[in-house]
Amino acid sequence: MNSFGFKAKKALEKSRETIAEFMNAEASEFIFTGTATEANNLVLKGHAFKEGKSNCHIAVSSIDHDCVLLSAKWLEQLGFRITILPVDKYGLLNLDALEKILEEKVTLVSVVHGNNEIGTVQPIEEIVKRCHEHGALFHTDAVQSFGKLAIDVKKTEIDFMTVNAHKLYGPKGIGGLFKRTQKELEPLIHGGGHEFGLRSGTENIPAIVGFAKAVELRKDEMVPEAIRLTRMRDKLIKAILEIEDTYLNGHPSQRLTNNANFRFSYIEGEAVVLSLDTEGIAASSGSACSSKSAEPSHVLLAIGLRPEEARGSLRISIGKYNTEEDIDYIIQVLLKIVKRIRAISPLKH
Ligand SMILES: Cc1ncc(COP(=O)(O)O)c(C=O)c1O
Structure with a gap:
């Protein structure tokens, strides 16, 4: 050689x-x-x-x-x-x-x-x-x-x-x-x-x-980052679950530190994704890896959701470049968007 x-x-x-x-x-x-x-x-x-x-x-x-x-x-x-x-x-x-x-x-x-x-x-x-x-x-x-x-x-x-x-x-x-x-x-x-x-x-x-x-x-940052992300994730989950007819998908505590996945009755997750995007927030309504597909996610169906419930779901992933201020911003924007979309949703009326 x-x-x-x-x-x-x-x-x-x-x-x-x-x-x-x-x-x-x-x-x-x-x-x-x-x-x-x-x-x-x-x-x-x-x-x-x-x-x-x-x-x-x-x-x-x-x-x-x-x-x-x-x-x-x-x-x-x-x-x-x-x-x-x-x-x-x-x-x-x-x-x-x-x-x-x-x-x-x-x-x-x-x-x-x-x-x-x-x-x-x-x-x-x-x-x-x-x-x-x-x-x-x-x-x-x-x-x-x-x-x-x-x-x-x-x-x-x-x-x-x-x-x-x-x-x-x-x-x-x-x-x-x-x-x-x-x-x-x-x-x-x-x-x-x-x-x-x-x-x-x-x-x-x-x-x-x-x-x-x-x-x-990653070696040195894994533990402090896990603590920081868990705190931010839980703050986000707590605030969003205060919106009525909103649920958490996945396990409340046995979950990845960076993941929050919500289900909103009466609205399409994709509509929320598009609105969040205009406010500079990237989220997804299905799996990012298969977002080309309009089919409801196989994971959400596997946990027992109906197709329309799966379609009303939204995933937010946070990471090392996010701050507490970002979480406050997401909460504020998401509350506004869900309210606005529900007000015009035919499913709600
Ligand atoms: C759980 C899981 N497995 C496998 C993959 C595929 O990874 P890769 O893009 O490296 O093939 C992904 C992609 O995000 C994933 O989330």
């Missing part, structure tokens, strides 16, 4: 160590992928192809991201056994349903850690424990929680965990997968054998170094 190649390799391995250490993994247990979407695809499909149709049975939660759910549905079309696990009205996994399906021999369970739409955070340790008692592997999509909640993969004994950089202010287009060393997956991309043979193709070193830098910066 020439000195230029050596320098790049050193940067790659140092970045891998930084990110692995942050989740208490070994460097050899972390592989870089193009995105979290790719990592999730790799776990589900890589597991299915390794196990084969006769043995494989994958269970995924009904509120997982589309890249998990659609991978599962695609595998089902190919003849693999797939089970979709229900959640309760807060978006927490139904543990009785999990227990019941585990009795039937499941090889892999995949449940999103912090949901990107309603913010609900799953009791991951409890779920892993139950999976392992029945010999099932456990994967979590931790894209939204990584860097917001402390995750120790040794302590929780997670088998696979998906992360990416841009949710912790790193570059877009770089993701990664924690994979406990001995847990086998079939690679989806074949070639030069990069990333321990699991993901061939020349690594994107600038994005990888950026990912590690974002993790490094």
Whole structure:
């Protein structure tokens, strides 16, 4: 290897160590992928192809991201056994349903850690424990929680965990997968054998170094930022729930520090989004990742909302560049907008 190649390799391995250490993994247990979407695809499909149709049975939660759910549905079309696990009205996994399906021999369970739409955070340790008692592997999509909640993969004994950089202010287009060393997956991309043979193709070193830098910066700010965001989120939720016929989607306390998701009777969330936008506030009425679709969000339907209730929902995400003043401004503007739209809403009259 020439000195230029050596320098790049050193940067790659140092970045891998930084990110692995942050989740208490070994460097050899972390592989870089193009995105979290790719990592999730790799776990589900890589597991299915390794196990084969006769043995494989994958269970995924009904509120997982589309890249998990659609991978599962695609595998089902190919003849693999797939089970979709229900959640309760807060978006927490139904543990009785999990227990019941585990009795039937499941090889892999995949449940999103912090949901990107309603913010609900799953009791991951409890779920892993139950999976392992029945010999099932456990994967979590931790894209939204990584860097917001402390995750120790040794302590929780997670088998696979998906992360990416841009949710912790790193570059877009770089993701990664924690994979406990001995847990086998079939690679989806074949070639030069990069990333321990699991993901061939020349690594994107600038994005990888950026990912590690974002993790490094996150180390010190994670705890104070979690406290600050929780305070601001709760202030926002409390004020908005004072509007009549308004509800909170997701769990009241077991939720991501940055997420608030409301349901307003009689109005369309999309109308609120457009009005907020003119006031300089970016929000969304569905999942940002699938906002091209006008269909009500599958997550909101999975927690039992009717389509019109799902369409009357609004998600506000806050982050490190928001201040207390921003929260006051959002509250003031949102109160005004909901009142104005309701006054002319045919659904209200
Ligand atoms: C929970 C969750 N999983 C996966 C993804 C996909 O991430 P990526 O854009 O890195 O593929 C997202 C996107 O925001 C997400 O919120």
